[in-house]
Amino acid sequence: MKPNSVKPAKPDSPLLVSACLVGIPCRYAGGNCSNDQLQTLAAQGDVLPLCPEVLGGLPTPRPPAEIQGGDGDDVLEGQAGVVNTEGKDVTAEFLAGAQKALRVAHRWDIKEAILKARSPSCGVGQIYDGSFSGRLVEGDGVTAALLKREGIIVKSEEEWEKREAR
Numbered sequence: 001m002k003p004n005s006v007k008p009a010k011p012d013s014p015l016l017v018s019a020c021l022v023g024i025p026c027r028y029a030g031g032n033c034s035n036d037q038l039q040t041l042a043a044q045g046d047v048l049p050l051c052p053e054v055l056g057g058l059p060t061p062r063p064p065a066e067i068q069g070g071d072g073d074d075v076l077e078g079q080a081g082v083v084n085t086e087g088k089d090v091t092a093e094f095l096a097g098a099q100k101a102l103r104v105a106h107r108w109d110i111k112e113a114i115l116k117a118r119s120p121s122c123g124v125g126q127i128y129d130g131s132f133s134g135r136l137v138e139g140d141g142v143t144a145a146l147l148k149r150e151g152i153i154v155k156s157e158e159e160w161e162k163r164e165a166r
């Protein structure tokens with residue numbers, strides 16, 4: 001499918017999208033992971049971009065962080081935490097960012113979110129295992145888990161692209 005033929009899944013409510021996917025340089029290292037199809041939707045005004053980690057008060061750039069002891073659901077339950085490569089516990093910032101993202105989602109009546117794969121905030125279905133070794137485990141990031149709990153359809157950009165290609 002050509003980028004300029006992309007149509008929003010829910011025309012009446014914007015797609016919530018990880019801000020780094022539409023070119024905003026909010027990744028931990030200061031870059032983005034721009035996705036052409038989502039950029040096209042953004043140019044049409046059909047997406048609402050946000051970065052939970054920045055909303056939670058973390059700076060850009062920032063040390064990378066991973067969930068240790070579980071997944072995003074476990075963080076929401078207080079059973080796991082988020083730690084960065086400097087050994088700092090950033091669980092409170094990740095939780096604050098997830099709650100703010102949820103407030104934005106409710107305010108805009110968001111039905112569907114497309115979030116960056118494998119991020120400790122935005123990851124859907126797979127995240128890094130907390131060892132900073134590149135190993136993946138099943139589970140969602142903290143914001144993805146919270147949005148799912150609230151009934152919002154959450155997909156990674158990789159799943160979304162596969163669906164759009166069909």
Ligand code: SF4
Pocket residue numbers: 018019020021026027028050051052053054116119121122
């Ligand atoms: Fe992108 Fe989400 Fe990480 Fe922000 S928290 S940089 S939106 S993946």
